Amino acid sequence: MLQTFKVFGQKILYGFGFGSGMGVAFLIENKIYSSSAY
Numbered sequence: 001m002l003q004t005f006k007v008f009g010q011k012i013l014y015g016f017g018f019g020s021g022m023g024v025a026f027l028i029e030n031k032i033y034s035s036s037a038y
Helices: 002-037
Strands: none
Touching: none
16 A cells, blocks of 8 residues: 555656656647647
């Protein structure tokens, strides 16, 4: 249980650190692709 919680916490940290940088750019690219597609 504690091990899973630690991994979950690390995923959240990676999600905020790595995701806020790469994920936001990915979302912006997705919006550009979807707006140009339709």
